[in-house]
Amino acid sequence: MTRIAIDAMGGDFAPSEIVKGAVWAASDYKVPIELVGQIDKIQEVLDEIAKKGITSNRGGYFIKNIKVDLSKLDIKLTQADEVIEMGEAPGVAIRKKKKSSIVLAVDAVAKGSSDAVVAAGSTGAAMASSLFGLGRIKGVERPAIAATLPTKKDPVILIDAGANSSSTPEMLKQFALMGAMFAKNVYNRETPKVGVLNIGEEEEKGNQLVKDTYKLLKENAEGFAFVGNIEGKELFQGDVDVVVCEGFVGNVALKTIEGCSMMLFKLIQQEFKTDLVSKIVGLLAKPFMKRIYKRINYEEFGGALLLGVKGITVISHGRSSSYAIKNAVRVAKEAVESGVNKKIAELVS
Amino acid sequence: MTRIAIDAMGGDFAPSEIVKGAVWAASDYKVPIELVGQIDKIQEVLDEIAKKGITSNRGGYFIKNIKVDLSKLDIKLTQADEVIEMGEAPGVAIRKKKKSSIVLAVDAVAKGSSDAVVAAGSTGAAMASSLFGLGRIKGVERPAIAATLPTKKDPVILIDAGANSSSTPEMLKQFALMGAMFAKNVYNRETPKVGVLNIGEEEEKGNQLVKDTYKLLKENAEGFAFVGNIEGKELFQGDVDVVVCEGFVGNVALKTIEGCSMMLFKLIQQEFKTDLVSKIVGLLAKPFMKRIYKRINYEEFGGALLLGVKGITVISHGRSSSYAIKNAVRVAKEAVESGVNKKIAELVS
Numbered sequence: 001m002t003r004i005a006i007d008a009m010g011g012d013f014a015p016s017e018i019v020k021g022a023v024w025a026a027s028d029y030k031v032p033i034e035l036v037g038q039i040d041k042i043q044e045v046l047d048e049i050a051k052k053g054i055t056s057n058r059g060g061y062f063i064k065n066i067k068v069d070l071s072k073l074d075i076k077l078t079q080a081d082e083v084i085e086m087g088e089a090p091g092v093a094i095r096k097k098k099k100s101s102i103v104l105a106v107d108a109v110a111k112g113s114s115d116a117v118v119a120a121g122s123t124g125a126a127m128a129s130s131l132f133g134l135g136r137i138k139g140v141e142r143p144a145i146a147a148t149l150p151t152k153k154d155p156v157i158l159i160d161a162g163a164n165s166s167s168t169p170e171m172l173k174q175f176a177l178m179g180a181m182f183a184k185n186v187y188n189r190e191t192p193k194v195g196v197l198n199i200g201e202e203e204e205k206g207n208q209l210v211k212d213t214y215k216l217l218k219e220n221a222e223g224f225a226f227v228g229n230i231e232g233k234e235l236f237q238g239d240v241d242v243v244v245c246e247g248f249v250g251n252v253a254l255k256t257i258e259g260c261s262m263m264l265f266k267l268i269q270q271e272f273k274t275d276l277v278s279k280i281v282g283l284l285a286k287p288f289m290k291r292i293y294k295r296i297n298y299e300e301f302g303g304a305l306l307l308g309v310k311g312i313t314v315i316s317h318g319r320s321s322s323y324a325i326k327n328a329v330r331v332a333k334e335a336v337e338s339g340v341n342k343k344i345a346e347l348v349s
Numbered sequence: 350m351t352r353i354a355i356d357a358m359g360g361d362f363a364p365s366e367i368v369k370g371a372v373w374a375a376s377d378y379k380v381p382i383e384l385v386g387q388i389d390k391i392q393e394v395l396d397e398i399a400k401k402g403i404t405s406n407r408g409g410y411f412i413k414n415i416k417v418d419l420s421k422l423d424i425k426l427t428q429a430d431e432v433i434e435m436g437e438a439p440g441v442a443i444r445k446k447k448k449s450s451i452v453l454a455v456d457a458v459a460k461g462s463s464d465a466v467v468a469a470g471s472t473g474a475a476m477a478s479s480l481f482g483l484g485r486i487k488g489v490e491r492p493a494i495a496a497t498l499p500t501k502k503d504p505v506i507l508i509d510a511g512a513n514s515s516s517t518p519e520m521l522k523q524f525a526l527m528g529a530m531f532a533k534n535v536y537n538r539e540t541p542k543v544g545v546l547n548i549g550e551e552e553e554k555g556n557q558l559v560k561d562t563y564k565l566l567k568e569n570a571e572g573f574a575f576v577g578n579i580e581g582k583e584l585f586q587g588d589v590d591v592v593v594c595e596g597f598v599g600n601v602a603l604k605t606i607e608g609c610s611m612m613l614f615k616l617i618q619q620e621f622k623t624d625l626v627s628k629i630v631g632l633l634a635k636p637f638m639k640r641i642y643k644r645i646n647y648e649e650f651g652g653a654l655l656l657g658v659k660g661i662t663v664i665s666h667g668r669s670s671s672y673a674i675k676n677a678v679r680v681a682k683e684a685v686e687s688g689v690n691k692k693i694a695e696l697v698s
Contacts, residue, residue, distance in 0.1 A: 199600040232604030236612035251548040255581030263585035
């Protein structure tokens with residue numbers, strides 16, 4: 001049975017929110033978990049859950065007293081003495097802190113005691129330890145981060161969302177392929193539609209990288225349908241399954257979307273606080289706003305997948321609440337069970 | 350007195366919305382204008398305005414019967430036999446169509462009959478004709494597009510928003526300087542705060558271009574304060590005046606923001622249409638939503654400025670309504686009167 005290893009010490013609200021989310025997932029999805037971190041601190045959170053259930057007001061949702069029977073859950077605890085902090089240089093940190101929670105969580109997958117990792121700490125450390133600890137799938141030049149974004153219709157996969165700061169057309173071609181396998185096997189998109197993120201629709205638009213990538217994908221669309229260039233504003237139409245780009249551009253786009261959505265909800269909140277009438281209308285509108293927030297909140301998607309390594313690593317937002325971690329565990333479980341890595345290995349080699 | 354030349358034939362809703370916006374601006378801001386295009390078609394719109402006033406339901410605002418006294422406005426008409434269409438390759442088109450509305454509108458500035466151009470047609474054609482017709486300011490390596498974006502506080506300037514698909518650190522340094530002069534002289538920001546759009550806050554983050562740009566700006570912040578790297582999500586905090594990036598990245602960010610905002614407003618609209626209760630709440634919430642829409646709608650900013658050429662070119666959105674054009678004329682007028690080009694010339698040389 002699929003077991004998910006979780007870096008219990010990674011993230012702004014670790015270990016509390018991480019442990020709560022992990023337990024919640026174990027209970028909801030009947031998935032065995034392995035919590036990696038300082039056991040005494042993890043145990044404190046478990047004791048709180050045993051007494052009061054899961055309560056959290058992080059991440060925009062208010063969760064109250066969700067009862068779980070810990071004795072019926074398959075939860076393994078693995079001691080990790082060290083923690084890699086957000087500011088540390090990833091490459092140095094994973095070599096220096098061999099007993100850190102992220103390194104040992106990845107190690108659990110490498111050794112086979114778990115099948116996937118969920119990590120909400122330093123993205124760089126999660127990538128470096130996965131690359132180092134799990135190794136690349138044979139034939140994959142560079143792993144890439146596949147992020148799931150909300151659209152007007154079904155979500156779209158943006159790859160690479162920041163694993164590599166620069167790329168070649170050949171790398172982007174592999175990202176397209178890995179993203180397509182993810183869309184097909186995890187999101188059940190039959191013959192995924194793949195586009196290139198560009199600044200115009202025409203073939204001759206953009207910088208040299210995207211022009212060359214366009215040509216490569218046009219001639220080598222194996223396992224997916226190439227639909228050409230996709231502009232930033234079309235990302236949200238939901239007419240395409242996978243959008244390929246360089247990590248730098250993808251990460252800027254991802255964070256811009258996050259910032260833009262947050263600003264809009266902030267402006268809406270402010271607008272509904274100007275006087276008594278606005279407060280009343282705001283109260284009436286609240287359930288509707290909540291539904292929209294739920295649809296676009298990154299916490300619903302749990303985290304982004306690092307594709308191309310021999311194992312599944314789900315990279316969650318640093319500000320992940322228990323709800324985000326619960327969803328991240330679900331994503332990890334689905335990715336393992338879909339066999340997406342096997343499909344990538346077959347197609348790449 | 351400042352006269353603004355307007356490409357009356359450029360844009361999805363030309364000439365109707367363009368002429369209406371131009372007349373509206375002439376009336377509201379007491380600014381002389383020069384409409385460049387097919388005079389018979391322009392005259393038709395003017396006749397309609399004379400009879401019924403300005404009416405428009407484009408661009409999210411419903412405008413009805415705004416009365417203007419055409420006889421009191423300073424409106425010059427200049428015949429242009431040709432129009433450059435959206436799909437045409439800009440470089441070829443401006444050489445082939447020497448009597449096109451955009452080429453002749455730029456020509457009006459080059460000859461001195463007008464002081465600035467407003468263009469809502471092909472961005473490439475507007476850039477190419479400006480570069481060719483007006484020439485670069487001495488010392489400026491490459492012109493750049495400065496777009497104004499909404500934030501939680503005051504707007505921020507994103508430069509380059511798409512004039513160049515690739516750049517060097519030296520070019521980005523000049524963009525920083527031009528953006529800062531724009532922020533200072535047009536938006537009255539004393540000692541503008543300038544940041545580099547990046548995927549992390551730390552100096553060593555990002556690709557080689559942004560790393561080198563960081564170093565250059567740190568050592569050469571003349572006329573502005575360098576505040577380091579700015580992540581996509583921080584764009585909307587309003588804590589910085591100018592954000593510098595490569596044109597490809599800037600254009601992706603700009604269009605992503607547009608798409609993301611449009612999706613959110615679409616989702617809100619849908620949510621307020623599900624049943625009778627939602628429709629009633631939606632009606633009550635409408636005035637509040639309108640205020641937020643007004644705050645983030647790109648039409649409020651009128652258009653982006655092409656900085657670095659000897660003249661002012663305002664590049665408006667292809668879907669510009671009369672309201673957007675009216676604001677674009679205001680931006681053009683303010684830019685001319687601020688003497689931003691003179692300041693750029695002084696600092697660059």
